Amino acid sequence: MRFKYRDTALYQCFFILTFRRCNLLYLTILIGCLTACTDFVEIDLPKNQLSGESIFEDALETESAIHGVYYQMRTSGLVSGDDLNVAMGVYTDELDFYKLDQGEALENYQNHTVESNDLIVTNLWNSAYTQIYTVNAIIAGVESSTGLTTEDKGKFTGEALFVRSYLHLLLVELFGDIPYITGIDYVDNKDVTRMPRALVYNYIIADLNLAVDLLSDEDMSGERVRPYAAVAEAVLARAYLYTQQWGLAEAMAGRVITKFGALEPDLNKVFLKEASGTIWQFKPNADGKNTNEGTRFIFTTGSPFDIAMSSLLFDAFEPGDLRQSSWLKNVSNTANTQTWYHAFKYKEHSNTDSSVEYSVQLRLAEQYLIRAESRAHLGNTSGAQADINAVRNRAGLNNTTAITLNELLDAILQERRVELFTEQGHRWFDLKRMGKAAEVLGPIKPNWKDTHILLPIPDTELTLNPNLLPQNDGY
Template sequence: MRQIFYSNRQFLMGLMCKACLWIVLLGTLGCSDFVEVDPPKNTLVSQTVFDDPSTVESALANLYFSLREDGMVSGNSGFTTLLGIYADELDYYAFNGDIVQLYRHTVTPQNAVLLGWWTQGYQVIYAANDIITGLEASEGLSTMEVERYKGQALFVRAYVHSLLVGVFGDVPYITTTDYVVNTNVSRLESNRVYEAIVADLEQAVALMDGADILVGDRVVPDADVARALLARMALYTQQWELAAATAGEVIAAFPLEPDLDQVFLKESGETVWQFRPGNDLRNTQEANQLVIQFIPGQRFALTPSLLEAFEEGDDRLESWTDELSDTDGTLTLSYAHKYKALFNETASLEHSIVFRSAEQYLIRAEARAQLGNLEGARQDLNAVRNRAGLGDVNLVMQSELLEAIYRERRVELFAEQGLRWMDLKRSGRAAEMLSPLKANWEDTHVLLPIPESELEINPNLLPQNPGY
């Protein structure tokens, strides 16, 4: 029997660790090293953990560990693959029943993948709120330290809510660790969820701006990471001026990596935020899921419609995709090859990228086009195209330019964090693009169902999304 958020086990952990859920006894471990340790096994119960920067950093590191290992962001059930098959980026060849539902658009409210996304998402949000509460009561940290750490926790809270609202629509926006409040929470309309996300991100930027908190391979979020998400959220909510201005700040700090073959290496200059692989894997979950090593034996392959979307002469087709045939040459499949290094194949070459500046160029291009700044939009679009070996577009009609930007997003950002699905959903083109490809498509599939077990525990989450 589950509790919001959302299990008895999580509730008991909340009672045990009310001062700070998920704060880990990691010795002298700092945020730079969190990804190299095993999953946390111990917790601190005392408020005194918020009087020591190392223990607060360990608590935050635990949030990033959870995002990397479970749920919507990375790991085996992340948006990259599962929203890729829900949309039109990837075909699925394996036999997991819950994943087959996503691929075939036969999803039910009992789907275990969706329950995992929901529970893990709110588990991380609960932990972020617990950190915020502890920091606000801290007596041992400097004001600068409190602001820096609080900014990171606010970013995590906003980021996870942005993923939840993207697939479920109306969802609760949780800002407390009060069990009574949380077990009776209702869903907010999605526009109000986005308002809350933007407010958290603006506060996070203000708190972290100018703080020197980055460690190593851009694995710890800072003000620019919060700006990257803020620009994305502003685009999704049609706040064009905010989207253009905020993306511009990120672009100024992270110019495009000129070499396509360097974009997804851990040292890439355009990476805004990434996860370092853990548990001695050395390289990314994404490569191990997407790179086809044997046929049969593959799980995912690129769809013909995605391959057809690349223009002739687009260097990304060669650099970021590859193909493999079966032993008798009767079947050839293409796969995403942005990440090339497999688990334990070599030393650590690649980290899982969550935000990179190419997306910000395309965010600003779209926002500028919507604002009537067509020249600025063309400049941003052409910067991405030129890097891929393509010539400039010289379109003068706003509608044509916006369509070109949508096409560019498809081929630049494929197999990255479910961005293609979010684009289809927000632009109202999901039915147009997917109904010819998905035999079971229904217009209500722009939202996934709220997990049935959560509705049973908390009727305030009703009604269920339409169509389920």
């Protein structure tokens, strides 16, 4: 029987774990291998699975499994600081791609010629579902464990549920109707069908609410690198916003804001590892390393290696907006005849004596803007203005003049644009959900089509599982 690489890798891991007790390093390496193989191989379906093995009788080894998931999330796929941030930045009006004559994959995002065999699309889908399969195995193993304490079971399950829901949220926004995978049985998973977006969000919200109940209110890691209750609440606020449940979105964002308080006042400290407004971040795998984002975005001499900030984004900042000077940096050619800009939220693009920046996944400013948008829809004009102003005033700008609903929504979209650029695809998700994608991108993307509102399902997935048909419109 022939299996797709992600299933093959996962079940090879299950098979090995059935016959040997893994130490911490060994398990981490195994989980790291889940996305390493890109070929089809032939194996027999294993008789046993990870969920029933001794690995989950020990809290330290279970914790190693969780760490392995974060390692994969940090290094590849949807939340790694590369494909989603860069590809969707080029897809929108945030980034420009400068190697159009070299056949780079990003050219298709610049030109809006993405096809269903696109390598980035395939990686986004495969890496996410590999990570989802892994946390599902952890959930199953923890549930059946007789060696873990009730407290440990709750903590590990809460973390895994959070990861599962967060990855599905990103997938459904990119691809539309998708399968929501909750199990590890190959027979079931190989024939899954796509669920309507509304049903996917029902599962996302249910998992997040359960994660909130299971996770500790305290950041046990001390560096906000492991999910705790506020992390799940922050994503829950986003899920409510995306599903237009304004009252719930306002309440949940408000809960997070109450826990954290005011925004980090110094823009140059927002992306330092100890920044007060950081809700959740990824720690580098070695002290002295910094972020993938810094390495990817920063260039120091000559023309851009491949990407630079779009002039449209640079020009979008109001006069006096400190984010333009703090979070963008200019680089000129040798003759000083041409200037480009790169994202400079992260200031380090190489190793330092000790790590100074972690990769920020969730931060407080988004919660203020979620609450502002929810309040605007609920008719709470003064409340919406107050939240917008919290973000604007931190950037050195005067209070908003927006009053009507449409004015407030335009003001919020503007603040999200200049506050959250090159972070987790926010610009694309915002244009799409607020019905602005065609209006903004149509004039600047010659190949724009309204069907580009979704990415295609990878061809390889449709071949392996025809139940995922039909393909998204336009591909």
